[in-house]
Amino acid sequence: MSTxxxxxxxxxxxxxxxxxxxALSAMDLTIREGEFVxxxxxxxxxxxxxxxxxxxxxxxxxGTVTVDGxxxxxxxxxxxxxxxxxxxxxxxxxxxxxxxxxxxxxAGRTSDREHIAGLIELVGLKGFESARPSQLSGGMRQRVSxxxxxxxxxxxxxxxxxxxxxxxxxRRFMNLxxxxxxxxxxxxxxLVTHTVEEAIFLADRVLVMSGRPGxxxxxxxxxxxxxxxxxTMRQELFHQLVDDLTLSLEP
Amino acid sequence: xxxxxxxxxxxxxxxxxxxGFLLLLAAWQIAGKAGMGGKTLPALSDVxxxxxxxxxxxxxxxxxxxxxxxxxxxxxxxxxxxxxxALTAQLLPxxxxxxxxxxxxxxxxxxxxxxxxxxxxxxxxxxxxxxAAIPVFFLIYVAATSGLQSADQRLGQFFKASGASWWxxxxxxxxxxxxxxxxxxxxxxxxxxxxxxxxxxxxxxPTGLGIVILNTMQNFQIPLMWAAVLVVAGISLTGYGVIGLxxxxxxxRMA
Numbered sequence: 127m128s129t130x131x132x133x134x135x136x137x138x139x140x141x142x143x144x145x146x147x148x149a150l151s152a153m154d155l156t157i158r159e160g161e162f163v164x165x166x167x168x169x170x171x172x173x174x175x176x177x178x179x180x181x182x183x184x185x186x187x188x189g190t191v192t193v194d195g196x197x198x199x200x201x202x203x204x205x206x207x208x209x210x211x212x213x214x215x216x217x218x219x220x221x222x223x224x225x226x227x228x229x230x231x232x233a234g235r236t237s238d239r240e241h242i243a244g245l246i247e248l249v250g251l252k253g254f255e256s257a258r259p260s261q262l263s264g265g266m267r268q269r270v271s272x273x274x275x276x277x278x279x280x281x282x283x284x285x286x287x288x289x290x291x292x293x294x295x296x297r298r299f300m301n302l303x304x305x306x307x308x309x310x311x312x313x314x315x316x317l318v319t320h321t322v323e324e325a326i327f328l329a330d331r332v333l334v335m336s337g338r339p340g341x342x343x344x345x346x347x348x349x350x351x352x353x354x355x356x357x358t359m360r361q362e363l364f365h366q367l368v369d370d371l372t373l374s375l376e377p
Numbered sequence: 378x379x380x381x382x383x384x385x386x387x388x389x390x391x392x393x394x395x396x397g398f399l400l401l402l403a404a405w406q407i408a409g410k411a412g413m414g415g416k417t418l419p420a421l422s423d424v425x426x427x428x429x430x431x432x433x434x435x436x437x438x439x440x441x442x443x444x445x446x447x448x449x450x451x452x453x454x455x456x457x458x459x460x461x462x463a464l465t466a467q468l469l470p471x472x473x474x475x476x477x478x479x480x481x482x483x484x485x486x487x488x489x490x491x492x493x494x495x496x497x498x499x500x501x502x503x504x505x506x507x508x509a510a511i512p513v514f515f516l517i518y519v520a521a522t523s524g525l526q527s528a529d530q531r532l533g534q535f536f537k538a539s540g541a542s543w544w545x546x547x548x549x550x551x552x553x554x555x556x557x558x559x560x561x562x563x564x565x566x567x568x569x570x571x572x573x574x575x576x577x578x579x580x581x582x583p584t585g586l587g588i589v590i591l592n593t594m595q596n597f598q599i600p601l602m603w604a605a606v607l608v609v610a611g612i613s614l615t616g617y618g619v620i621g622l623x624x625x626x627x628x629x630r631m632a
Contacts (some may be wrong), residue, residue: 181534202539205539205540217550219630
């Protein structure tokens, strides 16, 4: 049973009356239920476009995008979509707890205090419940953002370069954290990233993309068993795969 | 450390502002005492003495209550209309260009031309409030329109992906994001409402600070006239300051 399907999808962005850019062309992609897929590529290769199409934030120019056979808008309406962006996009006037109540309020449900407390603990922010985003570090804000994406137990988790704005050390640490969090939830996940190590460490399958028009040039089934830990990143095979994919990213 | 610096900067700026203000008052006092402005420019101390005379204070207070009520009603009315119009333009984008033009036209009508029309249509009592409401409407319409569009784009995408309805998005995102711009508009609207109310009274309202200014001018009661003008200025500046404080508190909260 497949969860996400893109069939012959293309996406054209109009710049002005004469010019337009083909961001995606004839894209076919199937993502199984419970699979963690990383879309890896240089900026401007259309990887974020795929994510936006799956999230229903954009419509394809041709082709169809379905999640469980339904258009993404229906998943939106049922609040089964968890999404986190590179910029944390938290409400600056609310506390951590208040931001985690937001998905419940949007869905018109009473917020589940216990569940929220559990999520805060899961992302390692216990003790920061009443801090506001401006009082947190970049890494902590991204944790809140990921916790918020998980609030309503979504069927699908979309991560758009969630650690793109972080420094290398924090990013590596956040990768370990995300791997731990995902291990507990095992939700179908699409991660958009331009960092090779991040893609290989976190995903079950890495799709390497090239730009203009965006298409998949390589597919890698990641051989490492879960749960993965720091040791995974130190293996010879890990480094080989990183070098290998880095090479295929070069134009 | 950063807080300390910012506070120091604020204190320093406030000090400069106070110094400038005091210099201005001192210049007024000296010019008045020296008779540099003729009989129509009394010294500041002569103007302030007006406030110590019981019946004059009572007169000014009664007049101020009337004018502030008119300005207040105009402020609320104009602000409410401005917000509703801005929301309508948001909800029905087809109407937006039309509403924009309507707001500009309403704002372009000179109070001087409109006053007599209002006197014969809504009467002398209601004219000050309406003349206050018109410029407020325009200011708040512009402020609310830009405020409602100021929500962070990423947050907008998050709301959309989460399946938010127009109403939930408005309630939890757009309305709150609009607050700083709206308060900025309100800050300016307070002073505009006071001007509108005073000018509105000149067309023949029974009482009010505008009437006091007009009558004292005609009867050559110069210190009392200046005293009334100072009251108008004081109320305007106080309103401006209070809303300004509210605005910076909100902005701090939203940073």
